[in-house]
Amino acid sequence: MIQLLQLLLCTIPLVVGEVLPLQLDLDNSQITIRRSASRDDKLQVFHSIWGAIRSDFATDTDKVKGLYSQLGGYIRDDVQCSSGSTGRSACELQQEVRRHLRTLMAQRLANLLNAEESIQTYGMYIAASVEPALVRDILVHAIEDVYFHRPLEKLVQQLEQLYADRDEVSFRTMIEAQLALFWRYQAMQDSSEAYLFNVAHMVSKIRSHHMYASVDADLQKRVEALSQRLPPVLDLLFDPQGFCLLSRSDREYIYTTITDEWNYGLNGRQMFSWREKNFTDTAGLTRAFVQEQHSTPLFTLRSELFKWYYFVDPSQGNRLAALRSGSPSSSTSTWTIAYAGDALIFRQRELTLCAAEKFDDDRRLVKMLPGQMHTPPSEACQWLPIACAPPK
Numbered sequence: 080m081i082q083l084l085q086l087l088l089c090t091i092p093l094v095v096g097e098v099l100p101l102q103l104d105l106d107n108s109q110i111t112i113r114r115s116a117s118r119d120d121k122l123q124v125f126h127s128i129w130g131a132i133r134s135d136f137a138t139d140t141d142k143v144k145g146l147y148s149q150l151g152g153y154i155r156d157d158v159q160c161s162s163g164s165t166g167r168s169a170c171e172l173q174q175e176v177r178r179h180l181r182t183l184m185a186q187r188l189a190n191l192l193n194a195e196e197s198i199q200t201y202g203m204y205i206a207a208s209v210e211p212a213l214v215r216d217i218l219v220h221a222i223e224d225v226y227f228h229r230p231l232e233k234l235v236q237q238l239e240q241l242y243a244d245r246d247e248v249s250f251r252t253m254i255e256a257q258l259a260l261f262w263r264y265q266a267m268q269d270s271s272e273a274y275l276f277n278v279a280h281m282v283s284k285i286r287s288h289h290m291y292a293s294v295d296a297d298l299q300k301r302v303e304a305l306s307q308r309l310p311p312v313l314d315l316l317f318d319p320q321g322f323c324l325l326s327r328s329d330r331e332y333i334y335t336t337i338t339d340e341w342n343y344g345l346n347g348r349q350m351f352s353w354r355e356k357n358f359t360d361t362a363g364l365t366r367a368f369v370q371e372q373h374s375t376p377l378f379t380l381r382s383e384l385f386k387w388y389y390f391v392d393p394s395q396g397n398r399l400a401a402l403r404s405g406s407p408s409s410s411t412s413t414w415t416i417a418y419a420g421d422a423l424i425f426r427q428r429e430l431t432l433c434a435a436e437k438f439d440d441d442r443r444l445v446k447m448l449p450g451q452m453h454t455p456p457s458e459a460c461q462w463l464p465i466a467c468a469p470p471k
């Protein structure tokens with residue numbers, strides 16, 4: 080055995096008998112073992128290789144990975160964990176190698192996250208190298224490693240990079256990573272609005288992705304469980320079906336007029352809140368789109384019936400109106416969105432979207448008002464997202 084180790088460390092090819100299944104490439108060292116070698120002899124060799132790797136190649140992921148998979152085959156074909164001392168020893172060794180491999184991969188991933196470098200290639204390498212359970216284990220450990228060190232809302236976006244376009248394996252890896260981060264967040268009982276916001280957005284992207292249907296049922300179940308823990312108000316905000324908005328003060332919904340052209344000829348339509356309480360229909364159907372994904376994302380809001388965008392007209396007392404699609408200017412058509420309880424709050428700079436004075440018996444103006452920067456603002460400036468009544 081000492082001779083074997085010396086050979087390994089000197090990286091001289093070592094061949095015992097003919098080339099057989101048990102084979103490791105240690106920096107040009109070929110180790111082969113006779114097919115007839117006993118289980119105990121093979122285990123001895125594995126121990127020796129592990130010793131050599133630990134002393135000279137401890138950070139060489141490929142070598143550790145090679146040994147890990149060879150050990151897996153040996154345990155599958157030759158011994159069982161419960162089959163006496165050889166089996167137990169083999170499985171202890173496998174677990175030790177696994178632990179080391181997990182550490183190497185998790186550390187590398189954590190380092191990339193900290194350096195804000197791309198994790199996509201390494202993520203794919205991990206997923207291609209080890210079994211799904213170990214991939215999960217590695218993700219959990221990498222996230223644990225950086226959890227207190229990185230802004231959580233930013234981590235959501237970094238983990239999203241694990242997904243490589245049109246690659247299903249990387250899609251699943253990305254989902255596993257988001258789940259690992261979320262359950263860590265839950266376990267810590269942390270509270271971060273910015274993080275929840277980004278997760279809700281991420282979950283809506285995952286669920287509406289065309290590959291989601293082919294993801295295995297167990298993973299889908301775990302995504303749905305996460306989604307149930309999100310504030311319902313965020314679930315609605317990111318709902319691809321859209322939502323209606325009721326003012327908390329009067330329970331009047333915001334809608335885009337069907338006939339009232341405005342100011343801009345064919346390019347603008349008036350918007351109001353309708354004074355019949357709790358009434359909604361498709362004229363109020365709205366979708367929120369993330370425009371720029373900063374730590375505080377910027378949104379556009381689109382009236383879905385005509386696909387026109389909400390905008391604010393400063394020349395009309397900052398009234399809300401709808402503008403034909405394709406032309407929203409960023410200063411008057413992008414919002415930051417906060418939430419308080421079950422209500423959404425829409426802001427542009429120092430102004431907040433509020434139900435304002437009556438326009439006539441049926442309608443009320445909706446305006447951007449100053450002086451509502453506290454959270455929550457007055458009830459006229461809190462909007463409850465709800466499902467719109469379907470078309471009749």
Ligand SMILES: *[C@@H]1O[C@H](CO)[C@@H](O)[C@H](O)[C@H]1NC(C)=O
Pocket residue numbers: 330356357
């Ligand atoms: C509007 O809906 C809320 C919640 O369902 C309900 O409590 C309230 O009574 C309704 N108001 C009217 C006028 O229908």
